[in-house]
Amino acid sequence: MRYRTSRYNFAIPVEVGTVVFCAKSGAATLLRGVDQHVLAQQLCGAPQLFDSSTVDALLLAEFLKNGHVVEESHDELCQIREHYWRSRRETPLVVEAVPLPVEMREAVHGMC
Numbered sequence: 001m002r003y004r005t006s007r008y009n010f011a012i013p014v015e016v017g018t019v020v021f022c023a024k025s026g027a028a029t030l031l032r033g034v035d036q037h038v039l040a041q042q043l044c045g046a047p048q049l050f051d052s053s054t055v056d057a058l059l060l061a062e063f064l065k066n067g068h069v070v071e072e073s074h075d076e077l078c079q080i081r082e083h084y085w086r087s088r089r090e091t092p093l094v095v096e097a098v099p100l101p102v103e104m105r106e107a108v109h110g111m112c
Contacts, residue, residue: 002072003050003060009068011040020044024076025067043068 008024017032018040031039042050043063050069052060063069070076 003069004072007047009044011044022067027066
């Protein structure tokens with residue numbers, strides 16, 4: 001199977017290594033070791049083919065689970081749109097009206 005990096009990854013250097021965060025999934029992976037910067041650079045930036053033979057099977061599984069790496073044919077933007085519209089349909093809209101004290105109403109009215 002062919003993989004590519006997600007367009008939603010970015011790297012955050014920390015004291016103990018480099019955290020790669022995937023904004024699409026909200027997942028983060030801590031990279032440590034001598035190749036952490038090279039691997040973080042490969043995962044972040046413009047999407048590119050990812051050579052899965054450069055990492056062991058457990059790390060590849062982690063990258064796939066966290067969304068850092070996706071199947072080459074996977075449409076990430078379509079997935080984000082589907083999630084957005086599903087949330088719009090399934091999440092009830094709740095509006096709460098709270099009466100303001102007179103002093104606050106006057107202050108807010110004066111700002112408008």
